[in-house]
Every structure is written in structure tokens, then in C-alpha cells.
Amino acid sequence: MITISVAAQRFGRDMEESFATIGRLIDEARRRDTSLLVLPEACLGGYLPSLGGGDESEETRQRRLRNLPPALDLDGPEIARVAAMAGGMVVTFGFCEADGADRYNAAVTVHGDGVLGSYRKVHQPLGENLCYAAGSEYRAFDTPVGRMGMQICYDKAFPEAARELALDGAEIITSLSAWPTSRTGRAENMADDRWTHRFDIYDRARALENQVVWVASNQAGSFGSLDFVCSAKIVGPGGEVLAGTGVRPGLATATLDVRDAIAAARGGGMYNLRDRRPSVYGTLVDDDSMSRVDRVMSRA
Template identity: 75%
Template structure:
């Protein structure tokens, strides 16, 4: 059975009503393409952080940072219910700032008109993000109308263990949503040459190929605060092939494929990566970090 997947590179900020308008327009465009799944960026509801980095942040600077956070939304609140109603029969993944009491998480949710199908809290936190958000503690997978899915957020894609955990959990499709910026220290006028854009693309293709599944990578577009985003939303097949992408522009990429047939073809040959694992030899991979041995001058 064929599944049509769309993924967005789009700009989202603090204005919630503008976010709903953008989401509605993307859902309409995806509907026109017959999409069964639409993957929107990280922080689609309320925008991302205006800057990254923290270091030895002063109490005053920390307070300013906390005052500039996106609105914190409850998982069962009216904001996500509004998006679910907009989604209708389509499955939609998007990012938001989740409130759990006084605790805040950089979070993702997959939903449809029937409600929330799965949720996730970002595990790996880069460049001072931990000053604003608490970290999640796992990689759940869940059933959806388009197959078994898992989710990641941005920096998570740099860790092969995260995608492998989802693959071992039976994920057929991983939605990797991002607010992935250009390099701050090695700027270039041509975004295709940006080293952070190139890393984004390498991670997407590698994670799909390593796990022989469908990888759907969304990203923010434009700028927000001091950040400029690399766009590059894409759909990657289980052989690491890019099926559709937005390049360095804002837009919607769409591809149609039979998910199970594509995975069966990739895994049915001589190399089935999950089958051929040697987990008895991988103990050191999950041992606690020894920071003194992993830090370089």
C-alpha cells in the first residue's frame, strides 16, 4: 500500500495565530498532494530559542533567557487539540514547548483528528539548551495510520544510538524535526557550502541507511533571533537515497512509496543490519561517559 509523505521547511516564531495559519496552509498543501503524513519543524508552535550557547551565564542573563522562552503548552491542552482538528484524517508531527507542571521540555507530538498518537521529549541538548529545558528520558515508538513511528528532535540525529533504539522498537518511519542553524563560526554566503548544513544532510542519510527505514527530516526556515536555519527538509529511503527535498529553500517536499515494500527490499538482501548486529560486543557503547577521556583541548 502506497503512503504519501510530505515534510516542511517553514518559518515559525512566537506568534501563535500566525503559526496556526502556517500550519493550516501546509496541511492544505499536503492534502492537495494526497499526503497521509505531514512532518512539521521543531518548535512549530511558539518558535525556538532566540540564541544558543550559555557557558558561564550570569543570573541576569539566565533570567533574560528564561523570559524569552516560547509559550509552554500542556500535552492535553487546547493548542494541540486545535492542530489535531486541523489535521483531520492526516497524521501530523510537529514540535512545541511542553509544560509538565513547572518543568519545560523541548517536545514533539504526532497526532491526527482522533487525537495524540505519540509524544516525545528531546533527549540530547546542545549549547546551553539545558538552561531552558529539561531532558527527556527515552525513545518510544507508537502505531499510527501510516505505520509504526518514532520521533527525534534536532541534535538527536547526531547520535546513532538514538535512531537505533527507535529501529529496535519497530519504527518504520522516524520523524526527525529540527531548528537546525547554520554554522556560527564559519559563515558562508552560499548555504549549500555551510558545514552545519552538510552535517545535517549526512546525518539524515546515514541514519536512514544504518537502520534501513524511512527517515523524514523537517527543519525551520528563515531566521529567528541570532539563528539562521538551513532548511533542507527531506524524505530519505531505507537505502539512504533522498526521495524528495526542499534544498536550501522554504517549502514542502513530497514522496510516495510503499513503506513496507521499501523496507523489505532494503532488508531482504545480504545485509540486514538489525539481524546482523553483535550486541554482546557493544557493552562500552552504553557505559557512562568518562568526561575526562572525551574532552579535547
């Protein structure tokens, strides 16, 4: 049995405040006998103050580019500081990674022994590519709590991303987010917001279709022009929400035997990974697939 905790919490530009918040969450998770703690996207230094693109003016673009989170090295002192705080716990969190002149929206999993795995966000929404370079791979890795995979925010909207990790043996997939409310037509109650509904549907679908344990963190509160939906949760391999924060900041915790839960989900006659038929999925990796979609849509 392992205990998993996941956070919906606000993180901004103040690095010392970020470390203090991480420390408090680790302390609370430790009181709950947590083995794996999953924190949000952009913990160290916060997310972007807005998402650009479209009709954004050059003045607005330059202002946004002057207010980016600090770019950190994967082997730098900031990541090592969180690893030391983690001790015997496995902790996953997001940050802005520096690689020469490039910046990446990144996630890392650490333990007292150091970095266990890292990931650079592949799918970029709404002008995020104006600030970050895109990652290029999904890869699972071994940890003291089992084989894990990581993805970030918009990645959850792509079934192929989670499937790639599941096929690489991931038993637990962590999905770190700074997922906001809808930019237009916001609901008065955040629980009714259409982007909250999308967030929740993706989390449950990705867990169920891959029959894995899915752990979804999120930012909370507001940053710049963005208001975040919270909704951190732990989803079992049958798509059931084992624990969640709802649309409030907090820490959700569940205890389960990951391998037994996965075996039970896959042993009932519907083992999705086994029953795939890749020979008929050619358009998934066909570079010309979008041109066919566009042709169909133009005739509609």
C-alpha cells in the same frame, strides 16, 4: 503506497500566525494526497532566540529566559486544535511542553482522533538545558501510516537514538529540527555551510544504518540570532534522498510503499538490525566509557 510531505518553514512567537502557517501547510499537503505531514521543531510559539551557556552573562541569560516560547499542555486546546485541522492526515510537529514547573522541547504526532504519540527531546546542545528539562526515553508507536518514532534536532547526531527506535519496530522516524547555520565561519552560500552538510549527512546515515524511512523537517528563515538551514527531506531506507527542499522554505513530497522499501533494503543480504553483535558493544552502555575517552585524549 503512502504519500509523505515534510516542511521547511519559519515559525515564531505569534501563536495565531503559527496556526495559520500550519493550516496552509496542511491544506497544501492535502492537495498532494498526503497521509503523513512532518512539520518542524517548535511550531507552536517558535524556538529559543539564542543558545546560551559558556561565557553568557547573567543579564543575557535573564533576557533569554524572559523570551521563551509558551509552555503548552499535551492535552491542551492548542494540540487539539492542530489535531482537528489534521482530520484524516497524520501530522507531526514540535512545541514547548509544560509539566508542572518543567518545560520540555517536545514533539507530538496527531490525527483527527487525537494524540497518537509524544516525545520529549533527550539530547540537549549548547546550553539548551538552561531552558528545558531533558526527556528520558525513545519509544515507537503505531499510526495509520505505520509504526513511527520521533526525535528532535541534536538527537540525530546520536546513532543510538535512531537505533533504539528501529529496534522498537519503527518503520518511519521523523526528525524535527530548528537546525541553524554554523555560529562561526559561515559560508556565503548556505548550501556550502558546514552545519548544512552535517545535517544532510546525519539524515542519510541514520536512514541507511537502520534501513528505515527517515523524514527530516526544519525551521526556515531567522529567529533571534539563529539562521536555519532548511534542507527538509525524505530519505529512503537505502540512504537515498527521495525529495527535499534544499536550502529554501517549502514542502517536499514523496510517495512510496514503506514496508516494501524496507523489505527491499533489508532483503539484499545486509540486514543491519539482524546482523548486530550486542555482546561486543559493552562500552555503549558503560557509565565509565567517557573517562576512558578522556584518558586517551589526554595522552594524545
